[in-house]
Amino acid sequence: MPNKINIPPDKQTGMIYALLAIAVLAVFSQLIRYEFVIIDDPVYVIFNRHITSGMTADSFIWAVSTKYADLWHPLVWFSFMLDYRVFGLNAGGYHLTNLLLHMMSSLMLFWLFHRMTGALWKSAFIAAFFALHPLHVESVAWISERKDVLSAFFWMLTLCLYVVYTEKPVIQRYWPVVLGFVCALMSKPMVVTLPVVLLLLDYWPLRRFVSVQKNLLWQIKEKSPFFLLSVFVVIITLYDLKASDIKQYPLDLRLANAVVSFAAYLIKTFWPVTLSIFYPFPDSIPGLRLAGSVIFIAVVSVAVVRMRRRHPYLLAGWLWYAVTIFPVIKIVQISSDAMADRYHYLPSIGIALMIAWGIPLFFKEENYRKKIMFPAAVLFLAMLAFGSWRQCGFWQNSVTLLEHAVKVQKDVYVLHDYLGHALYFEGKSRAAIVEFNKAVFLNPGYARAYVNRGNVYAAIRNYDEALKDYQTAVRLRPDEVDAHYMKGMVHSKTGRYQQAIEDFSQTIALDQNHARAFHDRGLAYFHLGRYEQAISDYDGAIRRNPDFTLAYHNRAYGYFRQRNDVRGCPDAHRACALGDCDLLTAVQQEGRCR
Numbered sequence: 302m303p304n305k306i307n308i309p310p311d312k313q314t315g316m317i318y319a320l321l322a323i324a325v326l327a328v329f330s331q332l333i334r335y336e337f338v339i340i341d342d343p344v345y346v347i348f349n350r351h352i353t354s355g356m357t358a359d360s361f362i363w364a365v366s367t368k369y370a371d372l373w374h375p376l377v378w379f380s381f382m383l384d385y386r387v388f389g390l391n392a393g394g395y396h397l398t399n400l401l402l403h404m405m406s407s408l409m410l411f412w413l414f415h416r417m418t419g420a421l422w423k424s425a426f427i428a429a430f431f432a433l434h435p436l437h438v439e440s441v442a443w444i445s446e447r448k449d450v451l452s453a454f455f456w457m458l459t460l461c462l463y464v465v466y467t468e469k470p471v472i473q474r475y476w477p478v479v480l481g482f483v484c485a486l487m488s489k490p491m492v493v494t495l496p497v498v499l500l501l502l503d504y505w506p507l508r509r510f511v512s513v514q515k516n517l518l519w520q521i522k523e524k525s526p527f528f529l530l531s532v533f534v535v536i537i538t539l540y541d542l543k544a545s546d547i548k549q550y551p552l553d554l555r556l557a558n559a560v561v562s563f564a565a566y567l568i569k570t571f572w573p574v575t576l577s578i579f580y581p582f583p584d585s586i587p588g589l590r591l592a593g594s595v596i597f598i599a600v601v602s603v604a605v606v607r608m609r610r611r612h613p614y615l616l617a618g619w620l621w622y623a624v625t626i627f628p629v630i631k632i633v634q635i636s637s638d639a640m641a642d643r644y645h646y647l648p649s650i651g652i653a654l655m656i657a658w659g660i661p662l663f664f665k666e667e668n669y670r671k672k673i674m675f676p677a678a679v680l681f682l683a684m685l686a687f688g689s690w691r692q693c694g695f696w697q698n699s700v701t702l703l704e705h706a707v708k709v710q711k712d713v714y715v716l717h718d719y720l721g722h723a724l725y726f727e728g729k730s731r732a733a734i735v736e737f738n739k740a741v742f743l744n745p746g747y748a749r750a751y752v753n754r755g756n757v758y759a760a761i762r763n764y765d766e767a768l769k770d771y772q773t774a775v776r777l778r779p780d781e782v783d784a785h786y787m788k789g790m791v792h793s794k795t796g797r798y799q800q801a802i803e804d805f806s807q808t809i810a811l812d813q814n815h816a817r818a819f820h821d822r823g824l825a826y827f828h829l830g831r832y833e834q835a836i837s838d839y840d841g842a843i844r845r846n847p848d849f850t851l852a853y854h855n856r857a858y859g860y861f862r863q864r865n866d867v868r869g870c871p872d873a874h875r876a877c878a879l880g881d882c883d884l885l886t887a888v889q890q891e892g893r894c895r
Contacts, residue, residue: 308643314415316663317425318408318763325404328690332396332442339699339723340578341445344370345381347390350848352381370542371535372729374822376455376487377448395444402450403441407432410650416464417506422833423657426678430653435573435688436566437649439642442696443578449646452489455481456647463499469508479526486530490538491647496527497624505613542635549634550582557586559630562640566593566626569645570652573688573707578702582639584632605655614658621651637715699723714743718750725757755787764791783813786818789825798825816845820852823859832859850879857884861893872895 337347346352347642351363356379364367364378380398389395413426415421429438440449459481466474485492503520510516521528550558569576602703605615626648629635664674695705703720710716721736737754740747755770768791774784789804805822823838823878842849853876860869866888873885873894888894 313421317411317421317428321407321411321425321428321432323732324402324429324686325400325407328433328442328686329400329403329438329693331690331693332400332696333393335392335396335442335696336698337390337392337395337444338696338702339726340719341370341443345447346385346471349381350846352378352385353390354848355386356382369485371541371547372448372490373537373541374448374452374488374490376484377451377489380447380451392444396442398423399441399444399447399450402447403432403437406450406453406457409454409461413457413460413464414506414654416461417502420657422675422678423618426657426682427653429682430656433649433682433686433689434570434649435576435685435692436569436642436645438576438689438692438696439578440646442693443643446517446643447645448489452485452492453647455485455488456492458484459495460498460502463502464507467503467509479530482527482530483887486534490534491625491644493531493628494533494624496524496531498621499524499527501617501624502845505617539633542633548637551724553645554583554586555632555634558583558639559587559632560598561590561594562630563623563626564597566645567597567622567639567652569642570649573685576642576692577706577710577716578709579706579713579719580637580639580641581713581715582637611664612659612666617653618651618654618658621654622648623651658776692701700727714740714747714750717743718719718747718753721750721757722753725753726762730757730761730814746777748774748781748784752775752781752784752787755784759787759791759794764795767791780809780811782815785811786815788823789818789821793825793828795820798828801825802829814845816842816849816852819845820849820855823852823868824855827855827859832863835859848879850876850881854881854884861888866893 351360354360360382384395384398407428408707410431411424414424414427418424427667440446459478462478462481466478482495485495500520509520534573580616601619605619609616626644629644630695637811643672661674700723703716703723706716707720717738721733721740725733726734734754734757737750740750751770751774755767758767758770768788771784772789774781785804786808789808792801792804802822802825805825808818819838819841823835825843826835826838835857836859839852842852853872856875857869857872860872873888877885885894
């Protein structure tokens with residue numbers, strides 16, 4: 302433990318807490334007026350029936366057992382369920398939750414370093430750096446990145462509890478630390494590196510190593526429950542990723558990208574411009590860029606190791622950054638991008654630590670420190686705050702976000718596809734088709750863009766062009782579920798019900814939980830007069846989605862066509878309970894249902 306610290310007056314400390322909270326609100330409160338975005342938010346919240354059905358027993362079981370969205374993070378699902386209960390589908394409420402979690406993490410970070418070091422203003426700088434950096438806007442502004450801000454909250458809480466434990470190492474203080482870590486792991490697997498960070502804090506600033514050679518094994522043993530939990534979560538995560546359809550790039554390219562990205566994050570730390578929601582994975586990396594990154598990383602690493610005795614905080618900060626960013630450096634491919642702003646969230650604390658304690662080394666005179674460092678730090682943080690405030694503005698809605706992205710990331714087909722999707726949902730069909738055309742031009746083999754362009758053509762009733770796009774998508778990617786499904790929808794709308802049945806059957810073969818495909822195949826059977834098969838498919842749709850209003854309506858109608866009121870009436874009542882009372886009203890007027 303450090304020597305006894307001289308705690309500054311409470312008013313000074315309280316002022317810093319207040320300023321941090323005010324700064325976070327000033328920069329991020331605009332988000333409360335903003336919308337959901339089309340990337341991930343529909344999957345995580347808007348169309349996730351487990352979220353919109355509220356806190357039920359079924360939803361609870363689903364949250365703790367599902368690998369939905371390729372990750373196990375049950376606390377994220379619980380937080381969304383609570384948000385839905387309070388805010389419904391008002392995006393501002395979800396943004397508010399993210400903002401408050403980010404604010405509390407920033408305040409805990411200040412408490413943490415102030416408690417460990419007694420250095421008031423250096424600790425304040427670290428917290429403000431974390432709170433206001435433009436690279437962190439994505440984690441706060443993107444509702445689907447609840448896992449970032451929630452895991453960071455439990456990360457900070459765990460570290461704070463750990464510091465309290467080290468002041469009096471008793472079992473009653475130990476298990477709350479473990480519980481905090483469990484909550485962090487249940488929010489995002491990236492926090493598996495926390496046990497190593499605990500060792501780094503033991504090294505500096507807690508100085509729990511009297512002699513590294515003598516105490517390292519004991520310190521590791523002390524943290525064995527943390528390491529075991531991390532290993533367990535790593536195994537689960539790798540298994541889930543193996544089962545996903547994420548494209549795996551060659552190992553040599555992944556290693557090269559990891560090195561270049563490691564350096565790129567550092568550059569963006571000090572020059573956070575041209576930020577984008579997506580950075581495409583490169584097909585190749587120039588040798589000069591790779592060599593420059595290797596040299597830069599090696600020089601910094603050698604320097605901090607050589608200075609470790611006199612300046613241990615530099616090594617502690619550098620290792621914090623390196624260790625915490627390692628799980629997302631893309632050696633193991635966890636997504637299709639090369640890097641992401643959100644991955645900078647927790648690792649940035651290590652860089653802030655190096656700045657806060659390292660910069661004063663260049664100013665030996667106390668006078669210079671007061672005259673230069675404090676104003677420079679305030680100016681630097683003000684620039685970060687302005688950059689974050691400006692970056693938040695791009696998150697107003699999907700179109701503003703993606704229009705900015707295509708400006709800063711030229712000729713990225715995925716971004717044009719996303720932008721086309723966003724424009725389509727705003728009713729701008731012509732503009733959407735232009736963007737999908739760009740996506741197809743940039744990558745003629747990208748099946749998803751054909752599906753999305755086909756959806757626009759179908760919406761404007763240009764069924765011939767829509768069908769061409771769906772057929773192209775199926776040819777490029779035979780397992781593209783949406784292409785088969787939408788091909789069936791076009792065939793159904795144009796009266797080709799037998800072909801529609803074949804398309805929906807193929808959809809179900811690829812995704813046996815596709816409730817819409819069961820329902821729409823049932824509808825096609827109904828139009829062909831095959832009522833038993835239609836009812837059977839409606840059964841399948843309802844089994845997969847117990848709140849499928851239209852399926853109850855159409856199954857009831859099928860029963861009524863068979864003069865089976867005993868089964869038809871309960872379905873009509875159920876459809877009415879879910880919001881569709883038209884059929885029930887009609888049959889009641891005929892005196893057929895009570």
